[in-house]
Each structure stands twice: as structure tokens, then as C-alpha cells.
């Protein structure tokens with residue numbers, strides 16, 4: 001007998017999302033974190049359109065929208081001149097297929113707070129003050145030693161313990177890649193009185209290194225970013241460029257921008273997800289988003305296998321997510337190097353697909369391929385497909401021309417065809433009717 005079915009190490013956005021996925025499927029898990037309490041800091045503040053769809057499914061979208069703002073426009077200050085550029089986040093109208101088309105700004109501590117609250121609603125919790133120390137694994141389970149002295153047995157372990165991941169180190173997996181630049185960059189949450197709180201202010205030629213101040217949802221608060229820690233101190237550096245007074249420093253940190261990833265996400269009964277497996281520079285806003293989507297890919301598969309589904313389903317986690325991590329890192333590197341403000345559709349993560357996965361079967365329908373993200377569409381009864389998909393089940397959409405589309409619990413198309421499709425054995429499947437014409441347009 002095991003103490004738990006899954007032990008999750010690390011309660012950042014990745015670990016919390018995974019815990020929610022397991023909690024809503026009634027899988028027994030422990031979620032431990034070395035920190036004594038919630039992490040402060042705005043850090044990963046850009047939530048991409050695909051992650052907003054995931055958050056809709058996880059039941060937190062209204063809280064996330066309430067807690068955030070659209071991305072501000074960038075205002076570049078060059079001596080006495082200031083030039084107002086576009087926004088990194090886009091200003092597109094929602095469409096039937098893409099209900100959340102733009103990047104949404106939420107400080108990471110708020111996103112984590114909202115996810116923790118959802119987890120509590122589902123009966124789960126974070127065990128703070130408990131660090132992963134070491135693990136011994138057998139064919140049938142893992143024995144995890146915690147810093148508290150407790151030894152927990154579980155069927156699976158998932159390391160969501162961030163860039164310095166102890167789980168990754170214990171597995172002997174290296175994060176391969178490169179550091180971007182030689183110095184540690186600086187980030188802080190600062191309250192600046194009397195500075196315009198509409199735009200993202202950038203002083204590229206500031207003495208001692210560029211300074212950026214991005215407005216956060218809290219009045220007068222900004223996320224300050226600079227390629228190095230200001231030698232003269234935060235207050236003086238901000239006053240020198242903006243003429244305004246810093247009245248509070250909420251949190252500050254240094255980080256070394258890098259592009260690195262592991263070459264395996266699974267070793268037997270142990271998995272890696274999020275920053276533990278791939279490290280992104282902040283440019284492009286991909287790190288948190290990729291971690292949440294790792295968790296969203298792995299959660300339903302773990303639950304399915306723990307309920308008796310074939311173990312081989314778990315191999316598809318690495319097969320599907322490793323190429324995504326590599327592609328996203330390539331994109332982040334390009335954005336970092338070019339410093340481009342243009343994002344287009346490349347960064348919104350809506351086009352991520354699993355077309356080459358062994359789970360993707362059948363022929364394309366219009367622009368939709370097996371393995372693609374299923375877009376939202378109107379069903380025959382006028383309701384939204386995303387409403388029918390919300391929850392832990394698979395969904396089968398049958399169109400008037402007899403085409404059947406089977407949608408995985410994580411919203412990707414498993415199969416398209418005219419023959420009845422066997423859903424993932426034992427996975428509950430909701431059935432809805434739609435129009436093939438709408439789908440061909442999407």
C-alpha cells in the first residue's frame with residue numbers, strides 16, 4: 001500500500017496546476033514545497049491565450065481576469081523625447097474560435113494565490129516547509145525522503161521544483177543550453193508615486209543599464225527590470241530616470257537569463273515538469289505558461305493510468321511535451337536576441353500541437369488536424385463547445401455530415417473520422433453535435 005498515489009514536489013504554477021488536475025479527478029496526492037509560505041513577487045506576469053483557456057477549464061478564469069489587466073503599451077524615453085509604441089500583448093477582438101486572444105497581465109503571486117484557492121475548494125492543500133531530499137524508486141513505486149524526516153511512498157513522483165530542481169539533480173539529468181549574457185539581471189516590485197501608471201516605461205540608455213517599469217494591477221506598483229542591479233540603489237536609479245519617488249520595495253531578486261532544457265521528462269516513475277525541465281528567459285513570456293501546460297498534459301494521463309489505463313499513455317507526455325519545450329525555447333531565444341516587440345501569433349501558444357503523437361489519429365478536417373488544439377465553436381444547440389469540454393472528461397463532437405471528432409480531456413483532438421472512435425478506455429466521454437461547416441471555417 002502507498003501513502004499517496006502521486007507526490008508533487010514544488011507548489012509554483014506548475015505543481016499547483018497539476019495538483020488541481022489530480023484533485024478534480026479524485027486522485028490522492030501530496031503537494032510539498034520547501035518554502036515556509038507563498039512566494040512573493042510579480043515574476044511571470046504574462047498569461048498567454050492558450051493558458052487562459054486552460055484556466056477556464058480549471059475553473060479559475062474569472063478570478064484571473066479580475067486580478068489582471070491587458071498588457072500596457074511600451075513608452076520609450078530617450079532624453080527629453082518619449083515615443084509610445086505598441087503593446088506586447090495585442091488588442092485583438094475575441095472570436096468564436098479564440099475567446100481569449102490577448103496576453104493578460106497578472107502578477108505571479110496572484111496567479112499562484114488563485115490556483116491555491118481553487119485547490120482548497122477541491123479539497124487539496126500545499127504542505128509548506130517540507131523539502132524533497134531524496135528518492136529511491138522501484139518498478140512499482142517511489143519512496144521519497146522529506147526534510148521533515150518523513151518518508152512518503154507513492155506510485156509516481158513529479159518534480160515541479162523549478163530551475164534548481166533537486167528532483168532533476170537526483171535523476172542525474174543535465175539542463176543543457178546556454179546562459180544569455182554574463183551578468184545576473186535584476187527584477188523588483190516597486191511602488192513609484194506620481195509616475196504615469198498606464199504605460200510600460202523603458203529608459204534604454206539609463207546610466208548603469210536600461211531600466212523598465214511595467215505597471216502592475218495594484219495602484220502605483222511596477223515591475224522593475226534591469227540587466228543588472230543598479231549600483232546606486234533602486235530609489236536613486238528610478239528617481240534619476242523618471243524624476244519620481246520610490247515609496248516601497250515589495251520584493252526584489254536576481255536571475256540569470258538562460259535557455260536550457262533536459263533531454264528526458266520521464267525516468268520510470270519520476271517525471272519533470274515546468275522550470276525543472278526547461279528554463280526560459282522572461283522575454284516572450286513563455287516559462288510559466290509552458291509549465292502550466294506540461295501539468296495540463298500530464299495530469300489527465302496520470303489519473304487515467306492510476307485508474308487502470310495502459311502505462312504506455314505516460315510515455316506520450318515526454319513525446320508530446322519535449323518538442324514543445326524545444327520549440328518554445330527557440331522562440332524565446334529569438335525574441336531575446338532581436339529584442340523585438342512584435343509577437344504576432346507565435347507566442348500565444350494556441351498553435352502548439354501534438355500532430356505526430358501516437359494519440360493523434362485520422363485525417364484533417366479543413367485546417368483542423370488530429371493533434372491540434374480544438375478551437376471553440378457553436379454546437380448545434382447554440383451552446384459553446386468549450387462549455388461542453390469543461391471538466392475532466394473527453395468530448396465527442398459529431399457533425400451533421402457524420403464526422404466524429406474525439407477531443408482529449410486536455411482539449412487536443414485525438415481523432416477525426418467517420419467511424420465510431422473508442423474513447424480512452426474507461427474515460428468518461430460527453431457527446432455533442434456540431435456543424436462541419438463551422439469547423440472547416442475555424
Ligand SMILES: Cc1cc2nc3c(=O)[nH]c(=O)nc-3n(C[C@H](O)[C@H](O)[C@H](O)COP(=O)(O)OP(=O)(O)OC[C@H]3O[C@@H](n4cnc5c(N)ncnc54)[C@H](O)[C@@H]3O)c2cc1C
Nearest residue numbers: 010012013014034044046132162274275285286287288289
Ligand atoms: C522577471 C521574470 C519575468 C518572467 N516573466 C514571465 C512571463 O511573462 N510569462 C511566463 O510564462 N513566465 C515568465 N517568467 C518565468 C516564470 O516565472 C517561471 O517559468 C515559473 O515560475 C515556473 O513555474 P514552476 O512552477 O515550474 O517553477 P517555480 O515557480 O520556480 O516553482 C518551484 C517551486 O518548487 C519549490 N521547491 C524548490 N526546491 C524544492 C524542494 N527541494 N522541495 C520542495 N519544494 C521545492 C520552490 O519553493 C517553488 O515554490 C518570468 C520569470 C522572471 C524571473
